[in-house]
Amino acid sequence: MPWYRRLMLIDRRILYVVIALSVAIPMFNPIGLPVPSDVIAEAAYNYIADLPAGSNVLYTYDLSASGMTELKPASDVFIDLSFQKGHNVFLMALWAEGNNFSALWADPIAEAHDAVYGENFMNLGYVVSYSAFMEQARTDLHAALNAGIDKYGNRLSEFPVMKNVTKAKDFDAVFSFNTGDPGPTAWIQQWNATEGVPILSACTSVSTPTMTNYYQAGLLKGNLGGLAGAAYAESLHGELGSATGGMDSQSLGHVVIILFLVLGNIGYFASKSAEGK
Amino acid sequence: MRRTLPAAITLIAGLIVIIKDIFISPGFNQLVQDYLVRSVALSSATAVALGGLSLLRVHGRRVSRRREGWYNSVILIGGFALLFFLGILLDGGHNSDTYQWFYQNTAVTGSSTVFSLLCFYIGSAAYRAFRARSVEAGALLVSATIVMLGATSIGAAITPMLPEAKTWIMDYFNTPVIRGVALGVSLGSFAQGARNLFGIERGYMAE
Known part of the structure; x- marks a missing residue:
């Protein structure tokens, strides 16, 4: 399978594990990111x-x-x-x-x-x-x-x-x-x-x-x-309290989802380009 | 009579509640509060009891006929019976520590677990479906990325512009659309209320 197809078809179990880790790790090791004003x-x-x-x-x-x-x-x-x-x-x-x-x-x-x-x-x-x-x-x-x-x-x-x-x-x-x-x-x-x-x-x-x-x-x-x-x-x-701590988990969870979105779209555009050739 | 009587009761009850707020009279208001409004509370409480009985009937039948997933119904009936009898028999009812222990460790944890699974499903669905196949899909992808990053601490840590961009998107795109939907729903609710009041809509009569 070409590399771009692999990027588009990452096993969902891998995605689940990465999301779980990105949410769980900051709960035990807070990063201390700043809280945006509201x-x-x-x-x-x-x-x-x-x-x-x-x-x-x-x-x-x-x-x-x-x-x-x-x-x-x-x-x-x-x-x-x-x-x-x-x-x-x-x-x-x-x-x-x-x-x-x-x-x-x-x-x-x-x-x-x-x-x-x-x-x-x-x-x-x-x-x-x-x-x-x-x-x-x-x-x-x-x-x-x-x-x-x-x-x-x-x-x-x-x-x-x-x-x-x-x-x-x-x-x-x-x-x-x-x-x-x-x-x-x-x-x-x-x-x-x-x-x-x-x-x-x-x-x-x-x-x-x-x-x-x-x-x-x-x-x-x-x-x-x-x-x-x-x-x-x-x-x-x-x-x-727990909301400030939870913001680190939420932040990393969002970043992981965005990274997977980017990977999926790189695969999509690469596959379009390859099919065009 | 089967149609006319419920329609007449609906019309009269509805008009009384509307008139009460237009022609303010303390005596009339008290009358409405004592009988009409309290009857709504009583009928709601009765509906909750009927809902419980209906739940037991549906799931009891599923267990007795060994339908697919019948063992889930056994757990449901068991949980229902446990909390029901604990609430009645324990000293302090649903405020007792024993009841609270069962409630916290069954209903609350179960509900929280199911809700937290959304994170995985949304992540997986977004990865599979969010492709910039058109200009519109690309715009949605970019705005979603900005909002997701801008709403969290990491967005502000990357650049203060991300939370500002997120606020701009929410204020000038998202909020006006929600406002439009809310206005549409309100007008729809108003029309539905008028249809109920004048007996045009008879869904509540099980027709």
Whole structure:
């Protein structure tokens, strides 16, 4: 087989092994490449950082496990930021899987800040019908939340922090960690358009163009797009975590795929040239 | 009656929700919240339960008839039953440590693994399909390469122009196209809503 045909027909198992190595090696030996700046991620960080102490910030986990790598670092940064700034932190989920992640990711950070459940920290749980919840919560948040109970089955009225929030407008910001719909689109349509509640987002890379549209239209106050957005937020927060480490793996993975694209195209043009002769 | 009654219920319920936001009346609003909106939540919860039953029925039949891949259905039913009963029987339900341990080590790891396989499939598919066979394919190849490099740390390390070029491509090509698609989808959704409201579209009646 001529060399150019070989370039076009590299065994996929070789490709898989090279990609696996390029992603895995930087995880154990970080290269420490610089994180590219991101204006929209910076807008999100500054918006939450500028909210005064006592602001009510709702963090909503509209995600599945597939988005864990990209969204957990974003959650870590913003939950920590909110506690640092003295905000009242509320968690909830529009996705059933997100209900587990909200507690799993945020509770250790709340514990590190000595947050008291019910005083400056609440988990509102999962709502099964997001459109009905958002509609009802515009006027009666407590009734809309599973008939007035939190994630753990306690009555919301028992907790002092819930006196601060009785309707949608009482939230100073809603921040959605999302892997799809329902997510920021639903929050924008139901709470931003009708009640003027500011919405922010951290999404997977694939959703970034959609979120950029919302940001440019002024419907989102900021967005963290994928691992790169989360890594930039980590650098703004001054605590480099898994997103910054993951950027090395992502970088090398992209480079390997581009190298294979180049090899395939060299083979393609060489074969065309040989056939022309 | 089979057609008229569901169509009438849809029209009246839809109009009530629309009118509620036009003629603001706290009493009427409360009435809508208490009965109409809450009924949506109840019907959604019922649909989730029905979905679970349907899943068990489909996969139960596959196991009993030993259809191809029936053993996958056994694992699915086993996993479903395990998490279902743990959620009901354990103290603390789905918030208990035992439930969380099973959930994290089955559903979460499985889902993450499947998603991470995309990296290999996309790499392989891109290598085989991305050939500069025409000017358009060449432009796509070049822009994809710039965006892939510009979105990562290594692009900025090579030259600061790569992230800038990536932002330019995203802002002036990608984002406007997505905006156009979003507008089209929104207009389509609006038209679909109107068709449902006026009984022209009857797919939800299983017709």
